Amino acid sequence: MKKEWKTQNEDGSYTVRTCGWSPPGDHPVGCGMKLTVKGGKLVKVEGDPEHPITNGRLCVRCLALPEFVNHPQRILSPMKRAPEDRGKDKWTKISWDEAWDIIVPKVKQLKEDHGAESIVVFGGTGREACLYYYPLGFASLGTPNVCYPLSGWSCYGPRCSITDYILGAGYPEIDFAGTYPDRYDNPNYVLPKYIMEWGKNPLMSNPDGFFGHSLIDMMKRGTKMICVDPRITWLGTRAEYVLQLRPGSDTALALGLLNVIINEDLYDHDFVDNWCYGFDELKERVQEYPPEKVADLTWVSAEKIREVAREFATNKPSAIQWGLAVDENPNGVQLGHAILSLSAITGNLDVPGGITLGPPAALLGKWRVETRSNLSEELWDKRIGAKEWPALSTAMATTHPDETLDTLESGKPYRLRMGWFNSSNFITPTCSAQPDRWYRALKSLEFNVVQDCFMTPTAMAFGDIFLPLPTFAEHDGVVVTHFGRNAVFLGAINKAFETGDCKSDIEVCIELGKKLHPNMWPFDSVEDFFSKQLKPELGIDFNDLREMGVYQPKYTYRKYETGQLRGDGDPGFNTVTGMVELSSTLFEAWGDDALPYFKEPPYSPFSTPELFKEYPLILTTGARKFTSFHSEHRQIPTLREIDPWPEMEIHPETAAALGIKEGDWVCLENMFGKAKERAHLTPTIHPKVVHATHGWWYPEKKAEEPSLFGVWESNINTLVPHKHIGKLGFGAPFKQMICKVYRVDSLESDVGFKA
Amino acid sequence: MARNGLLIDYQYCTGCHSCEVACKNEHKIPHGKWGIKLTEVGPFQVTGDKWEWNYIAVPTQLCDLCEDRVAREGVPSCVLHCLGQCMEYGPLDELAKKMAEKGPRVMMFAPVV
Missing domain, CATH: 3.40.228.10 (Dimethylsulfoxide Reductase, domain 2)
Incomplete structure (x- = not known):
């Protein structure tokens, strides 16, 4: 790739080369693109043909980046709200200094009165925050409780842990x-x-x-x-x-x-x-x-x-x-x-x-978990669910997600008092089972901070302080595929312009960390931070990475023959x-079978035949569309034009028997919850199976409670039960539930969005 | 002057919509209108395990084959951004030769006279 990553154009605009990582868009794919900025505003996004993996190709989520960046509903300044006004649109803009002046004394007080373990950090799925929500908890706030709230940690963590135990390696x-x-x-x-x-x-x-x-x-x-x-x-x-x-x-x-x-x-x-x-x-x-x-x-x-x-x-x-x-x-x-x-x-x-096969953890992925050195053994032992679920807590540095909900509800073994929601919109059907139950349980928290780009249902329900995140186009960073557990490249994320008064995850970690645990944050700047991460392992600094565009490490095959998979050589x-x-x-x-075995899903035609009579379809959820990354992008007109509504798939024969036609709105319901989606008839699904998309909320609907942007209308995760997990603590039935389906009135008439 | 066109090997068109949005960006086309638009054929079962399910992007009269852009940067925006890299741009006679070498799922468009 060319050395020059920022070029001046004849018409007064300039173009910055960068690699993407949500917000918004996707996992750490690091797609190569060129962002053109004129008068301080993003005017054009193009794929970068020089990028070795994406070669100029770009998906609709990044092609629509200007709509995300320049969206009128974006939050561009920190805000506060009185705890009694949670759920109400009663936010007041504040400065970052004021935000810190509220947050820092509160954190200190909670730690003094109730211990650092009374604070919990919630992380979301796949965003850049995945590198930073652990250090935010361990080293900036100083709590052992970092939680990925998805029941059974059912995303990536199980696969990484299994690989760790069976192969002793990073992600295959x-x-x-x-x-x-x-x-x-x-x-x-x-x-x-x-x-x-x-x-x-x-x-x-x-x-x-x-x-x-x-x-x-x-x-x-x-x-x-x-x-x-x-x-x-x-x-x-x-x-x-x-x-x-x-x-x-x-x-x-x-x-x-x-x-x-x-x-x-x-x-x-x-x-x-x-x-x-x-x-x-x-x-x-x-x-x-x-x-x-x-x-x-x-x-x-x-x-x-x-x-x-x-x-x-x-x-x-x-x-x-x-x-x-x-x-x-x-x-x-x-x-x-x-x-x-x-x-x-x-x-x-x-x-x-x-x-x-890569190393179990490397680069930033390694640093993020090693920041737990900030915590005493005594404090680390208080991590929720760690003792009860050793197979989870050995490989994962988080709490046990299901135990965390139990703790919120019961106050045992101690009461959680403060929540920090880092890029996690999990009362929307994303990374939680029974989001309605989480919603009720989270009300017990005394103080909440939310970081996101838009006002989400989760932020509207719980935030006392809202800290706005910049998109990847608006801050410096490093994207590392597979979160460092078998990375094919590292890419430079280059700040191309600035919108409002936003701070990135790493900026927040460093600023807050310097106030609470300065010894863990010996970095003068974001650039200094990345250089100190890159230099020891790769011998390059952040500026070198910018000039390289991407850095591809050398791969060695058959490492098991040459001792390169083991620490002892x-x-x-x-x-x-x-x-x-x-x-x-x-x-x-850990008390499970040493060998693989098959076990029926908790609810199925075989394990619960009586219930299956009432709920005679197998429900699988969560397949993706090109137009969204989990709950992101619901407010982006170009993407809603392509996929305007949540879609469930049903076989034409099954649909005919239920009087359902293409485009009808239906309710999917079982003994745990219900959700409305629009039916798409397709012979590619088995007649006994239905599939429902996740991540839906309606930014065009009323923000305040009880609506919360219509978050309960199409909330498919309400149909998935809490703590129906495997013997070792991993895995929940998001893709093998049972349900019934029936026609309902269209949601299209009572929401404002026009496709 | 030889006419140019688009060759689309829809064996590899995954239905990603990138061509549609890339085109809208390039030509500032409003909602409800398209310079190129995906169509869908199927899915339906042919026999046993054989299925037909195709996405085919069809240029409209708003397509000018990115005349200005091609002069500046070489390829139309849809061709650059296509995730399946299943679109090619060039003189029709050259595309026709390439078409003959491809599999059965291939289409050629000559949207600009």
Whole structure:
């Protein structure tokens, strides 16, 4: 990439090269773009053809960036509101100094009176704040309680933890030549023959920083797809195989595939003999899952299970990309374990064109959890749910999400008094189950600070202080794909202009930190902070990164042979046994089965047949659209023009039986809650399954309570129960609930938005 | 002068809408109107595991193939931003040759006379 990242144009405007990371847009994908600014205002967004991963391509969320940046409803100055006015639109603009003068004494007082543990920081999904909400809690505020409120930590955390325990490595990702400047043409690169896409649709979700359309790059070059999904997606229509399984039966399917590969002797003997622990036990376990039995459980034919198992095992290299469906499943730890076992015994780990493995944590991702050195052992021991859920609290530095709700409700083991909501709008159906229950419980907090770009339902309900966030176009930063757990690049986020009086996550961390725990924040500026993060590991400073545009680290394959996966430098994997643990030492120590097993979802035609009579459809939620990143973008006209309303998918036969036509509004309801969405009839979904989108609220609706921007109208997460989680504390049934569906009046008439 | 056009290999059009919004940005096209618009065919089952589901972007009379932009930067905005990189711009005769080498799901448009 060119050295110059800021160029002056003839018409008086200038153009800044940058990489994106929400707010707004997406996970740390770091898409390359050029922002043109005239008269202090963003006038144009273009993709950057020089970017090695995105090559100029850009999705609609960033193409609509000027609408987000210049939106009349954006909050551009700190605000305060009296606690008795929560839920009312009675905000007063204040300066940052005044905000600190309210926040800092309050924090000090709470710590003195009730201990630092009475403060809890809530983080959201995928935004830049993911790097900073841990340090904000640990090192700026000084509390051990940092909470990602999604029941069972059902997003990314389970997969990272499972990998940590089974492989002792960072996030496993398809080898998509991401670290090579010349990408797929690099002589060391080999194209995957198959990619098995398990419960994931990266074209829309760009998961954790994987640029989803890299799949298309690879398909054009000859990679074939296997999709494991309850829906036939567009990608599925371009796939060699689709395993359209019953939602929540995934682990049975994975064990069925293992059964075929092991019993037909299709596995990689060399890898299994030298690098795997517990193969004989796994072999014995999979005998319980013959394809015919698995076919009954999963709705996937035995013939197809055999065919896919054979194709996958005998075409090396191939990769599996596991999705959110692994996390959003109380049986998900076993699913993740089985998927890693499939990858391992077919010899596809850490080889060209297989699955790459990174360090468990690196760079900023490492710093963020290491800031807990600010806390005493005594204080760290007070982290909510840590003792009760060791499998979660060993790998994750957070509280247990479900225990946190219990603590809010019960005041046990102690009362939580202050909440800091960092880029987390979780009473909207995003990262919580039973958001209505959280909503009631959160009312007990005495003092709340919210950081966001817009007034959200969560901010309107709880904020006493609102601190406005700049977009990625308005501050300096670093984007690191996969949050540093197997990054293909680091990209410079360059401040192109300024809007209002906003401060970024890292600016807030440093400013607040200097007031409360100055020893943890020895940084003169944001630039100094990033330089001190980059220099020791990469030998470059922040300005070097700006001039490079992106930095791609060198990748080494087969690190287990050369000791590069372990701290002690011995060959092998960084696990208890030093091997890939097909049988897990730790799962057993924590009271679960050492081997993967299938367990029915908590509510299903098999586990609750009586309830299923009343709620005769299987509900799966959370598939993504191109036009939003979780609850972001609902106020962006161009994006609402494309996807104006929440959409649920239903099979035409099922719809006909219920008198539902295309575009009708329906209510999805079960014993826990209900939500209204607009019906889309499609034969790509099984007649017994419905899918509902998440993240909906209506910025055009009334802000004040009880409306809260219509947050309860289409709140699909109200149908998902609290604490129906796996034995090790991970995984909740967001993708395998039951419900009924019936027609209701349209919501389109009583909200102001015109598509 | 040879006419130019767009070649769209819709085997790889994922329906991302980037062409629509990139075009609106470039030409300042208001809501309700498009310079290029996605259409959808399907999804329907052909046989067994075979499905038909295509997105095809269709240029409208508001499309000028980004005449000014092409002179300045080489490619139309839709072509640059297309996530599936399934669009190509160029003289029709060259595109026709490329079309013959592609799979069955390919379309050519010549929106500007």
